[in-house]
Amino acid sequence: MAQQAPGVRIDGLTVVYKTSAGELPAVRNVSLTLEPGSITGIVGESGSGKSTLALSLLNAVQPPGRIAAGSVEIDGLGDVVGLQGEELRKARGRHIGYVFQAAQNSLNPLKTVGKQLLDLGRSHGVDDLRGLVRDAKELLGRMGLDGARVLDSHQHELSGGMRQRVGIVLALVLNAHVVVLDEPTTALDMITQANILKIVREVHAERGLTTLVITHDIGVVAEVADRLAVMYGGRLVEQGPTREVLGAPRHPYTKGLIKAIPRLVGDIDEARALPGRPPTLATVPKEGCVFRERCAARLDVCDTVDPEAVADGPRVVACHAVTVKEHA
Ligand SMILES: Nc1ncnc2c1ncn2[C@@H]1O[C@H](COP(=O)(O)OP(=O)(O)OP(=O)(O)O)[C@@H](O)[C@H]1O
Numbered sequence: 292m293a294q295q296a297p298g299v300r301i302d303g304l305t306v307v308y309k310t311s312a313g314e315l316p317a318v319r320n321v322s323l324t325l326e327p328g329s330i331t332g333i334v335g336e337s338g339s340g341k342s343t344l345a346l347s348l349l350n351a352v353q354p355p356g357r358i359a360a361g362s363v364e365i366d367g368l369g370d371v372v373g374l375q376g377e378e379l380r381k382a383r384g385r386h387i388g389y390v391f392q393a394a395q396n397s398l399n400p401l402k403t404v405g406k407q408l409l410d411l412g413r414s415h416g417v418d419d420l421r422g423l424v425r426d427a428k429e430l431l432g433r434m435g436l437d438g439a440r441v442l443d444s445h446q447h448e449l450s451g452g453m454r455q456r457v458g459i460v461l462a463l464v465l466n467a468h469v470v471v472l473d474e475p476t477t478a479l480d481m482i483t484q485a486n487i488l489k490i491v492r493e494v495h496a497e498r499g500l501t502t503l504v505i506t507h508d509i510g511v512v513a514e515v516a517d518r519l520a521v522m523y524g525g526r527l528v529e530q531g532p533t534r535e536v537l538g539a540p541r542h543p544y545t546k547g548l549i550k551a552i553p554r555l556v557g558d559i560d561e562a563r564a565l566p567g568r569p570p571t572l573a574t575v576p577k578e579g580c581v582f583r584e585r586c587a588a589r590l591d592v593c594d595t596v597d598p599e600a601v602a603d604g605p606r607v608v609a610c611h612a613v614t615v616k617e618h619a
């Protein structure tokens with residue numbers, strides 16, 4: 292039975308990693324609300340801070356990283372940044388289902404998938420282990436796998452794509468109502484990916500979930516997400532309803548990302564890679580706009596002042612050029 296989906300409010304979140312040059316932010320002052328029952332997608336190039344942000348939802352950032360500021364309020368759970376020990380362990384799995392990036396490599400090689408499923412159930416105090424196995428088999432079946440066989444298998448007996456689907460099932464099977472999928476379909480071919488995304492959407496609707504999908508692939512978010520957030524250099528530069536953001540992007544980075552998608556129909560030369568490269572922790576500008584080095588709309592103010600995220604209805608953009616234009 293679908294129960295009320297929880298909302299998630301990330302507010303002013305900053306996450307730093309300790310490096311030889313001191314603590315540097317991988318996520319900086321990010322605010323993002325996951326509306327109850329919605330699917331939110333986060334896109335951005337490699338190193339933009341997507342996984343770090345996702346880990347923060349579970350308070351699972353590992354040293355040398357730490358959450359330096361901000362809060363993550365989850366309905367029914369409170370601020371997860373304050374959770375510790377047993378409370379935190381219980382929240383993971385029961386309240387928040389999580390597929391780690393490279394989930395295809397995160398199974399225990401020594402145990403069958405079924406054994407790991409039972410371990411997961413026991414560690415979260417599931418009484419009805421038969422029901423858990425039944426549910427897992429059903430989900431595996433929906434994802435085009437032979438559930439009984441997969442549960443009897445060890446990791447090495449499964450392909451990368453099969454392991455990725457197992458990862459998704461393990462994130463869903465404890466019936467958590469906040470589900471975070473970090474690059475859930477990278478090991479899948481396009482047809483399988485489309486099928487899995489369809490099932491993710493179905494399960495999301497049936498169970499009343501609040502879902503966050505992280506990917507570098509705009510095609511994936513276009514397929515599943517109601518709302519889209521774009522990250523660059525640890526900052527959330529634009530967010531809004533997926534269709535609006537993809538149809539009429541405002542931030543120069545979002546525009547660049549969309550232009551860089553090769554289209555199947557039409558002139559293949561039309562896809563234009565964004566010039567330059569995304570910054571690393573060490574090269575992210577300490578002041579001013581993080582995107583200015585690659586930006587075609589750069590103004591003087593961008594060198595010194597970090598643009599604030601400005602809301603315009605459901606759209607939020609952090610860009611001086613956009614703000615100037617709107618107020619002109
Ligand atoms: N354990 C760590 N120690 C130091 N720096 C780290 C650590 N983990 C991540 N980083 C740095 O933090 C930044 C953000 O990394 P993160 O993995 O969150 O990015 P991402 O957007 O998920 O990238 P990808 O698309 O490659 O998965 C990167 O510059 C990365 O090098």
Ligand SMILES: [Mg+2]
Binds near residue numbers: 341342343392
């Ligand atoms: Mg990542």
